[in-house]
Amino acid sequence: MQLDFFPSRTLTLYLAKMFVVRILAVLVMLVLVLLALDLLAATGEILAVEGNGQGEILTYASLRIPQLISRFLPYSVLLATLITLVTLNQNSEVVAMKAAGLSAHQVLAPLLLAAAVVSVVSFAFNERVVTRANATLKAWEAAEFGPIPRDSGVRSNVYLTDGDDILTAISLTGAGELIELSGVTYYRRAPGGMISEQVRAPRAVYAGPGWRLEEAQRFDVGTAQSSAAGELVVAPSLSPAQIDLQSVDPDALPFWELSGTIDAFEAAGRRTSEMRAKWWHRLSGPLSALLMPLLGSVAAFGLARSGQLFVRAVIGMALGFAYFVIDNAALAMGSFGGYPPLLAAWAPFLLFLLLGETVLVRTEE
Template sequence: MTLDFFPSRTLTLYLAKMFSLRILAVLVMLVLVLMMLDLLSTSGEILAVPGNSEAELWLYASLRVPLLIQRFLPYSVLLATIITLVTLNQNSEVIAMKAAGLSAHQVLAPLIMTALVVALGSFAFNERIVTRSAAQLNVWEKSEFGALPQTPETSGVIYLDDGPNILTARSYDSSGPAPTLRDVTYYRFSPSGEITQQSDADLAIRGANGWAMQNPRIFTVGTASVAQPLELVVAPDVTPQQVELASVDPTAQPLWQLDDSIAAYKAAGRDADELEANYWHKISGPLSAVLMPILGAVAGFGLARSGQLFVRALIGMALGFAYFVIDNAALAMGNFGGYPPFLAAWAPFFLFLLIGETVLVRTEE
C-alpha cells in the first residue's frame, strides 16, 4: 500500500471520466422520465387556463427541470457509483488495481473527488438557478397557471392574524410605490370565534391607516347581505415587514438572502427553526454527493465470480437510499422543532459517513 491518496494520473483521469459520464447519463435519464411523468399529470391543468398553449408547457418544463436536477443529482451519483464499480469489478479491473498495491480508498479517491466537484457545482447551481426557478414556479402555481407576475419580488401565499381577525392573500409585491396584496380575503370574527364578515378584493394597497381593499365584496353573515364599497381599510396593525416574513420560502431564497430572513425572524421574536434547518441543508444537501461513492463502494469489491456481486450492489443501493430517507425525516423533524436545526441538517451526513467508512474498512481494508 502506498502513502499516496490518489493512484497514478492516468488511472485517476480514467476513473474520473468514467464516473462523470455515468453521472450525466443517469441524471439525464431520471430527469427526462420524471419530467414526462410530471407533464402528464400537469399539462391538462396548464392548458385548461384560457390563453395557455404549448409555450406554457415549455415554460413549465424549463422551471421544473432545475428542481428535478437539484433533487435527483445525489441519486444519480449513487446509481453512477454502483454502475461504475460493478463494471470495473466484472472486468477484473478492481482486482488488477488491488493487485498493484492500491487500497480500497485509493481506488475510490478519483470517484470521491469527482463527487466533490459535482457537489460544488450543485451548490452553485442551486443558489443561482434553482432558487429563481422555485420562486417563479411557486407564484405561477399559486395563480393556478394564469399570467405570471412581471415583478420578481412577488411572494407566495400569506396568512396573518390581525388580532381576532385573519388576513389572507395570494401574493405580495413590494416593488411599486406602495406595497400591495393580491387576491385578498379578510375575515372578521366574533368574540366566540365565529365568522361575522368576509371581505374579498383583487387588490389591497398599504396606506397610512392599513390595507385599503379596492372595490371589495363584503358579505355579512348575520344579515346575509352583500355590500360593494369603493374601498375598505382593514388590518391596520399588519405591517409590510410582517407580510414579508409570512411569505418567506426557504427553497426560493439563496443562502445569503435566507440568512437575512432568519435574522429578521429572530428580531421579530418568531421561531426560525424551519428556516435555519433549511439554511444548513442548503450546504449538507449538495455535499451528500460526496457520500455516495463511500456508501456504494461495497458494490465494487469482492470476486465477481462469487455470485455475490448483485447482492453487494443491492447493499450499496440500500445504504444510499437509507441515507436519503433518514435525511428527509431529520429535516422534517428540524422543521417542526424536534431536532436542533444544525443537527437536523448534518447528523444524517456524519452518521452515514461513519457507517460507510466502517463497512469499507471492515470488509476491504
C-alpha cells in the same frame, strides 16, 4: 506501502472520467423519464387556460428541469457509483489495482474527488438556477398557469398571531406603518386556549403600538352578547415588521438572502426552525453526492465470480436509499421543531459517513 491518497495521474483521470460519464448518462435518463411523467399530469391543466399552447408547455418543462436535476442528482451519483464499481469488479480491474498495492481508499479516491466537484457544481446550480425556477413556477402555479399578475402589494386571507391571540384580515394593503387591514377579526383567547372574545371591524390601521380597529363590534363568548366597541386597539406586540415577513418562501431565496431573512425573522421574534433547517440543508444536501461512492463501495470489492456481486450491489443501493429516507425524515422533523435545525441537516450525513467508512475499513482494509 503507498502513502499517496490518490493513485497515479493516469488511473485517477481514467476512473474519474468513467464515473462522470455515467453520472451524466443516469441523470439524463432519470430527468427525461420523470419529466415525461410530469408533463402527462400537468399538460391538461396548462392547456385548459385559454391562449396556452406548445410554448407554455416548453416553458413549464424548462422550469421543471432544474428542479428535477437538483432533486435527483444525488440519486444519479449513487446509481453511477454502483454501475462504475460493478463494471470495474467484473473486469477484474479492482483486483489489478489492489495487486498493484492500492488500498480501498485509494481505489475510491478518484470517485470521491469527482463527487466533491459534483457537490460544488450542485450547490452553485441550486443557488443560481433552481431558486429562480422555484419562484417563477410557484407564481405561475398560483395563477393557475395563466398570466402572472404584477405584484400589486395586496394580500388576501391574512392570518397573524399576537401571543395566544389571533388577528385575521380579508385583505392587506401597504407596507410598514402604512399597512391597512380590511375585514378584520380579532380573537382574544383565555389562558386555557379557548376563545373568550371576538372583535370584528371593517378596517384597522397601525396605532404604534397595536392596531386600531374602527367601528368595532365586540362579541363576548361567555355571555353570548354583542356590543359596539367604537375604536379599539388590539395586538400591541404585533409590529409591521412581523407582518412584512409573512410571505417568504425559503425555496425561492438564494443562500445568502435566506440567511439575512432568518436574521430578520429572529429580530422580529418569529419562529425560524423551518428556514434554519433548510438553510443548513443547502450545504448538506449537495454534499450527499460525496457520500455515494463511500456507501456504494461495497460493490467494488470481493470476487465477481463468488456470486456475491449482485448482493453487494443491492447492499450498496440499500445504504444509499436509506440515507435519502432518513435525511428527508430528519429535515421534516427539523422543520416542525422536533430536532434542532443543525442536527436535522447534518446528523444523517455524519451518521452515514461513519457507517460507510466503518463498512469499508472492516471489510477491505
